Amino acid sequence: MVDQELTWTGAFARWDRRLFDAVARRHWPGADRVLPRLGRAANHGVLWGGAAAAIAVFGSAGARKAALRGAASLALASSTINTIGKWSVRRPRPLLEGVPVVRQLAVQPQTTSFPSGHSASAFAFTAGLALEAPALGAALAPVAASVAFSRVYTGVHYPSDVVAGAALGVAAAFVVRRLARDVQEARAVPGDEPKAIGVPALPDGAGLTVVVNTGSGTAATVPDVVRARLPKAEVIECRGADLLPALAEAAARSTVLGVCGGDGTVNAAATAALKAGVPLAVFPGGTLNHFSLDLGLLGPESTCEALEHGEAVRIGVGRFSPGPGPDGAPGYFLNNFSIGAYPELLRHRLRWGPRIGGGPAALLAAWKVLRAERPVRLQLAGRPRSVWLLFAGNGTYHGTGPTPGRRDSVGEGLLDLRVVYGGGRPGPRLLAAAFAGPLSRSPVHAATHLRSLRVGSVPQGTALAYDGEYAKAPSELVLDTLPAALTVYRPL
Numbered sequence: 001m002v003d004q005e006l007t008w009t010g011a012f013a014r015w016d017r018r019l020f021d022a023v024a025r026r027h028w029p030g031a032d033r034v035l036p037r038l039g040r041a042a043n044h045g046v047l048w049g050g051a052a053a054a055i056a057v058f059g060s061a062g063a064r065k066a067a068l069r070g071a072a073s074l075a076l077a078s079s080t081i082n083t084i085g086k087w088s089v090r091r092p093r094p095l096l097e098g099v100p101v102v103r104q105l106a107v108q109p110q111t112t113s114f115p116s117g118h119s120a121s122a123f124a125f126t127a128g129l130a131l132e133a134p135a136l137g138a139a140l141a142p143v144a145a146s147v148a149f150s151r152v153y154t155g156v157h158y159p160s161d162v163v164a165g166a167a168l169g170v171a172a173a174f175v176v177r178r179l180a181r182d183v184q185e186a187r188a189v190p191g192d193e194p195k196a197i198g199v200p201a202l203p204d205g206a207g208l209t210v211v212v213n214t215g216s217g218t219a220a221t222v223p224d225v226v227r228a229r230l231p232k233a234e235v236i237e238c239r240g241a242d243l244l245p246a247l248a249e250a251a252a253r254s255t256v257l258g259v260c261g262g263d264g265t266v267n268a269a270a271t272a273a274l275k276a277g278v279p280l281a282v283f284p285g286g287t288l289n290h291f292s293l294d295l296g297l298l299g300p301e302s303t304c305e306a307l308e309h310g311e312a313v314r315i316g317v318g319r320f321s322p323g324p325g326p327d328g329a330p331g332y333f334l335n336n337f338s339i340g341a342y343p344e345l346l347r348h349r350l351r352w353g354p355r356i357g358g359g360p361a362a363l364l365a366a367w368k369v370l371r372a373e374r375p376v377r378l379q380l381a382g383r384p385r386s387v388w389l390l391f392a393g394n395g396t397y398h399g400t401g402p403t404p405g406r407r408d409s410v411g412e413g414l415l416d417l418r419v420v421y422g423g424g425r426p427g428p429r430l431l432a433a434a435f436a437g438p439l440s441r442s443p444v445h446a447a448t449h450l451r452s453l454r455v456g457s458v459p460q461g462t463a464l465a466y467d468g469e470y471a472k473a474p475s476e477l478v479l480d481t482l483p484a485a486l487t488v489y490r491p492l
Contacts, residue, residue, distance in 0.1 A: 063133055127172075148166055208307065212237045248276075338466075
């Protein structure tokens with residue numbers, strides 16, 4: 001048995017070397033100038049870091065998410081190979097006999113040969129990208145393959161080193177996707193919202209109109225899922241200025257209003273559903289989907305299942321009056337409402353994002369707010385206050401600090417109020433508030449639960465934010481909640 005294994009190993013090594021020598025002997029027109037440079041560009045992941053940065057600057061929200069997934073896959077593959085792979089199989093580098101000098105690297109690698117780290121990084125980033133954004137992955141696949149081939153072409157790896165590295169890179173991308181899915185599933189735990197009675201079941205989708213915001217991060221695949229599971233549903237795809245009229249019209253003539261998009265789009269749909277008095281079906285299609293995760297919806301399949309069986313819950317809705325519209329009608333929030341530092345961050349990010357990309361815009365916005373903003377002087381429940389941030393959540397949020405993370409329920413009908421008081425600079429104050437207890441009272445931070453709050457003497461031009469949307473605040477407003485105001489489909 002041992003002799004057979006040694007014979008097989010020797011035969012494989014000879015085949016590997018023959019293939020290596022065949023590549024060395026072959027003349028590849030133009031490759032002598034391109035492939036060595038491409039391999040050097042991929043040293044230490046620089047090529048893929050540059051690709052991720054370019055996608056972050058010029059890509060959509062979905063593309064940025066894909067780039068982040070690719071970078072995480074690369075990090076996992078690289079760390080695994082450098083800590084385990086290289087030292088588990090201590091294979092010497094190939095002898096450079098027969099490799100033309102013009103192809104050889106000026107500085108030869110000193111680590112062991114198996115597996116190829118360059119190939120692992122290239123295929124990890126590309127596969128991670130492709131699992132989120134197939135078109136981007138397909139565009140980069142030839143580059144990844146060329147980087148991997150360059151390692152054989154320049155004589156620093158055997159073909160099997162490259163194949164093994166590529167396989168490990170792809171495996172890392174699938175592991176990262178699974179970990180991300182596990183985190184999402186752990187977050188998307190249904191709460192104790194009261195069950196809605198008498199909600200219509202739509203097994204084939206008849207009576208359902210789904211408005212899809214095509215500008216949202218991950219909305220592209222949702223219409224196909226809806227049409228397959230609910231063939232009689234009407235699907236309307238739009239974006240920008242057409243979105244609000246489409247939601248209002250769909251709510252007025254449908255049994256159930258469906259929406260696909262991020263939190264801002266879902267907020268607009270909830271407002272339309274409240275005004276029309278119809279249930280809401282949310283198909284997660286944004287980059288973050290805070291509301292759908294807190295409600296326990298993992299994806300469009302969950303919503304389709306709830307519609308087919310007529311399963312829904314009643315949720316509370318936050319309200320601020322007057323709202324952002326010219327008619328003074330109330331505004332609503334499913335997640336949270338804020339005045340102070342966060343709305344200013346959002347304002348700057350929305351202003352600069354289309355020109356320089358979301359990531360750089362967020363960094364630039366944070367720098368400007370921390371450097372130049374001043375606390376807002378206003379009245380809370382009739383008492384004058386100076387605040388860096390006023391945060392009101394629709395339901396109790398977990399975690400400490402001024403803007404905590406998630407909720408167990410969106411059906412309790414309470415405002416989770418967090419205030420960071422003015423004084424000093426915003427950075428230290430916000431950082432100190434992040435370490436304060438969830439119901440603490442201190443010179444820096446206060447937190448409590450209530451059903452309504454009157455906010456007065458708001459300076460002209462002050463910004464407010466609600467569910468990721470930005471508007472100018474009125475001089476006086478009231479925050480309150482509407483318990484069990486909206487019916488939303490969710491598997492029970």
